[in-house]
Structure formats: structure tokens, C-alpha cells
Amino acid sequence: MKTWHEIRAFPLAVRLLLVNQLGVNTGFYLLIPYLATHLGDHLGMSAAVVGVVLGVRNLSQQGLFLLGGSAADRLGARGVIITGCAIRTAGFALFALGDRLPVLLAASVLSGVAGALFNPAVRTYLSQEAGERRAEAFALFNLFATTGALLGPLLGSLLLLVDFRASALTAAGIFALLTVAQALVLPARETAPARTRVLTDWREAAGNRPFLTFALVMTGMFTLENQLYLLLPHGARQATGWDGAAGLVFLVGTLAGLTVQLPLTCALKARGSRARWMAAGLALMALAFVPPAVVAGAGPPPDGPVQAALRALPVLAGALLLHLGIMIAQPFVMEMVPSFGRPGLTGTYFGIFYAVSGIAAALGNTGIGWAMDLAGRAGAGSAAALLPWLSCLLLGLASAYGVARLHRTGTLPDTRQTPTEPVTA
Numbered sequence: 001m002k003t004w005h006e007i008r009a010f011p012l013a014v015r016l017l018l019v020n021q022l023g024v025n026t027g028f029y030l031l032i033p034y035l036a037t038h039l040g041d042h043l044g045m046s047a048a049v050v051g052v053v054l055g056v057r058n059l060s061q062q063g064l065f066l067l068g069g070s071a072a073d074r075l076g077a078r079g080v081i082i083t084g085c086a087i088r089t090a091g092f093a094l095f096a097l098g099d100r101l102p103v104l105l106a107a108s109v110l111s112g113v114a115g116a117l118f119n120p121a122v123r124t125y126l127s128q129e130a131g132e133r134r135a136e137a138f139a140l141f142n143l144f145a146t147t148g149a150l151l152g153p154l155l156g157s158l159l160l161l162v163d164f165r166a167s168a169l170t171a172a173g174i175f176a177l178l179t180v181a182q183a184l185v186l187p188a189r190e191t192a193p194a195r196t197r198v199l200t201d202w203r204e205a206a207g208n209r210p211f212l213t214f215a216l217v218m219t220g221m222f223t224l225e226n227q228l229y230l231l232l233p234h235g236a237r238q239a240t241g242w243d244g245a246a247g248l249v250f251l252v253g254t255l256a257g258l259t260v261q262l263p264l265t266c267a268l269k270a271r272g273s274r275a276r277w278m279a280a281g282l283a284l285m286a287l288a289f290v291p292p293a294v295v296a297g298a299g300p301p302p303d304g305p306v307q308a309a310l311r312a313l314p315v316l317a318g319a320l321l322l323h324l325g326i327m328i329a330q331p332f333v334m335e336m337v338p339s340f341g342r343p344g345l346t347g348t349y350f351g352i353f354y355a356v357s358g359i360a361a362a363l364g365n366t367g368i369g370w371a372m373d374l375a376g377r378a379g380a381g382s383a384a385a386l387l388p389w390l391s392c393l394l395l396g397l398a399s400a401y402g403v404a405r406l407h408r409t410g411t412l413p414d415t416r417q418t419p420t421e422p423v424t425a
Contacts, residue, residue, distance in 0.1 A: 003262045013129045013187050022144040027174035029152025031167050038164040053108050060112025062358040069120035069351020070198050076191040077125035082182045084118030089175040096168035120350040127338050138334035139265035143257045150250040205348050210411045211340035215356040220399025222357040223364030224285045239295045239311040253323035265331045274332040275407035279400045281329025286396025288321035293389035339413040
């Protein structure tokens with residue numbers, strides 16, 4: 001009840017952005033996780049072509065985050081959010097209307113460009129509207145995003161009983177509704193005229209060494225968070241022999257978020273520095289990969305539901321710890337990003353932050369995937385079976401140490417006030 005009371009206490013714009021993120025993740029995850037299967041199994045495309053289609057979408061999004069952030073600063077976050085959702089509506093509709101490669105590539109580009117526009121713009125608008133309650137706003141944002149990431153695959157699996165087109169059209173419909181809702185309800189905010197060129201803004205942000213160091217340190221958080229979709233579902237299926245066990249990984253996080261996300265953020269905000277809790281959250285995310293390692297490569301499939309449930313417990317414990325670590329660290333990370341620079345560059349800083357973290361997370365996922373392949377070839381019970389889990393443990397601990405060191409050296413800004421000049425080392 002306290003969570004819903006806190007939601008109502010925020011301005012209308014913040015509440016709409018929370019619902020928007022629920023819809024964004026629901027629409028995205030009811031379609032994209034099943035796209036590769038559709039392209040390969042239904043359309044008969046080769047694995048290489050499937051990789052190209054998926055890669056184009058990722059490249060379009062990751063490569064244009066900076067442009068989306070700058071557009072939010074100069075044109076206003078509201079218009080960029082609406083434009084991004086409208087473009088994704090068109091992109092997802094193309095997935096339903098065409099099955100030729102040029103059409104699919106166009107759909108991938110549009111959906112990627114859309115994400116590059118509204119992702120930094122939404123966080124910019126949220127940061128500006130929430131004021132001193134940015135940490136709480138981003139905590140709720142994380143909660144709504146996680147809920148959408150759970151609902152999307154569930155809805156997508158049901159729609160696939162009809163066909164892939166039904167999933168694509170439903171996803172497009174969700175983004176169309178979000179576009180209309182934002183255009184009608186999201187308040188417009190006056191944007192101050194830019195006094196510098198875009199390239200000057202980029203050079204200012206890119207020359208902010210403390211910020212870039214922070215962004216690089218935080219790549220551990222994004223890489224480990226991505227294991228909710230890669231390593232942990234794989235571990236759950238491997239431990240239990242049941243494909244449905246992967247869904248429990250998301251269910252655990254959603255239930256935890258609904259019950260403790262906002263109270264946890266509020267309690268931590270009043271106790272100790274933000275950096276302390278970011279480091280603690282990252283350390284907890286690292287330790288989350290220890291329990292699943294106990295049953296990694298445990299051998300043949302479990303004999304009966306009791307043994308399957310016992311094997312699932314360490315994996316679910318790890319999923320819970322990972323979600324708790326994210327809930328501790330992420331709101332304070334999002335709160336801190338705009339504090340590195342002047343208010344007029346909030347979108348630019350979010351754009352660079354997500355571009356750096358996205359590219360690094362992609363590289364991290366590649367490394368974790370390589371470790372998973374090596375573990376699979378080595379076989380159950382081998383020392384190599386622990387490699388992907390130990391890699392995540394070490395990466396998370398290194399990221400936690402990095403944040404703690406930045407804090408000790410006075411590199412991190414004070415998030416209780418917004419600086420008028422960029423922080424420099």
C-alpha cells in the first residue's frame with residue numbers, strides 16, 4: 001500500500017512515465033525474445049541472417065543513444081519520447097506485415113532507433129520532474145520495468161499460440177497506445193535555447209573524466225543484470241530439466257520488487273552515502289552467482305519433481321540476490337548520472353552512459369556466452385562448469401571495488417545537489 005501511496009504522491013508526468021515503462025517493456029518482451037525463432041523456424045532463414053537482423057537492431061539502438069540524449073536536451077524530452085514510441089509502433093508493425101529480408105531489416109532499424117530516442121529521453125524527463133526524489137522515482141521505474149519484463153514473455157507465449165503476427169501487432173498496438181497517451185497527457189516543458197553546438201556538448205561530456213570512469217565501472221552492473229536473460233535462465237533449465245523454470249527467475253524478481261523496492265530505496269537513502277549502497281548492491285549482485293554455481297553442471301536430469309525443486313532452490317536464491325542487488329544499486333546509479341554535468345546536458349549524459357554501458361555489456365555477454373560454451377563442452381561435474389558463474393562473481397566484485405575507490409578519492413558528485421558546472425578531475 002505504501003508503494004501505491006508514493007506513486008500517487010508524484011506528479012502526473014512521473015506517473016505516466018512509470019506506466020509508459022511498464023508498457024514499453026511489456027511490448028518489447030512479448031515480441032523480441034521470440035523473433036529469432038520466428039526468423040529461423042518459420043521463415044527458414046539461416047543463423048547468419050538471423051544474426052544480422054538482430055544485430056542491426058542492437059547496433060541501431062546502442063549506436064544512437066548519444067543522438068537521442070542530445071535531442072532530449074535540445075528539443076525537449078517529451079517530443080523525443082513521443083517520436084520514439086511512434087517509430088517503434090511502425091517498426092513492430094513491419095515485423096507483422098512483411099517477411100522479406102529488406103522489410104525485416106527496416107523493422108529492426110526502426111525499432112532500434114526508437115529505443116535510442118526514448119530511452120535516454122524518458123530518464124531525462126523523469127530526472128527533471130522528480131527533483132530531489134530522483135532515487136525514489138528511479139526505484140519505481142525499475143519496479144515497473146521489471147514487471148513489464150515478466151508480463152511480456154508470458155503474454156508473448158500466449159499470443160504465439162495464434163501466430164507471430166499476432167504478437168507483433170499486439171506489441172505495435174501497445175506502443176501506439178503509449179504514443180497517444182503521452183501526446184495527450186504528458187505535460188510539455190519549455191526547453192532553454194541551446195547556447196553551444198552539439199559537438200561542443202559532446203566534447204564537454206566526453207571530456208568529463210570522472211563521469212566516463214564511472215560509466216566504465218558501472219558496466220559490471222549492466223553485464224550482470226543481463227544474466228537474468230542469459231546465464232540464470234540457462235542455469236535454471238539445466239538444474240531442473242524443465243524449460244519453464246526460466247520463468248521463475250523473473251517471477252522471483254517481480255515479487256521482490258513489488259514488496260520491497262521502494263521501501264528499500266527510501267530506507268537506504270536516509271542511511272549512509274549513495275556510493276556506499278551502490279558498492280554494496282554491486283557486491284550483492286556478484287555474490288548472487290555463488291548459489292547457482294553449486295548446482296552448475298550437476299549431471300543428468302533430476303529424478304522426479306522433488307529433486308528438481310531442490311536443484312532449483314540455489315538458482316532461485318541467486319536470482320533473488322541478483323534482483324536485490326539491482327534494487328539497491330540501480331536507483332542511486334540513475335540518480336547520480338545527471339549530477340556529473342550541468343542540467344542542460346542531462347540527456348547527453350544519459351545517452352553517453354547508456355552507449356558505453358550497452359557496448360560493454362554486449363562484450364561482457366559475449367564473454368559469458370563463451371564461458372558457457374566452454375562449460376558445456378567440458379561436461380557436467382568439470383571445473384569448467386563453474387567458469388561462467390565465477391566470471392560473473394569476479395566482474396561484480398571488481399565493479400563494486402571500482403565504485404568504492406571512486407568514492408574514497410572524492411570523484412563521485414554529491415547527488416543531493418545538482419552542479420551548475422561539470423565535475424572534473
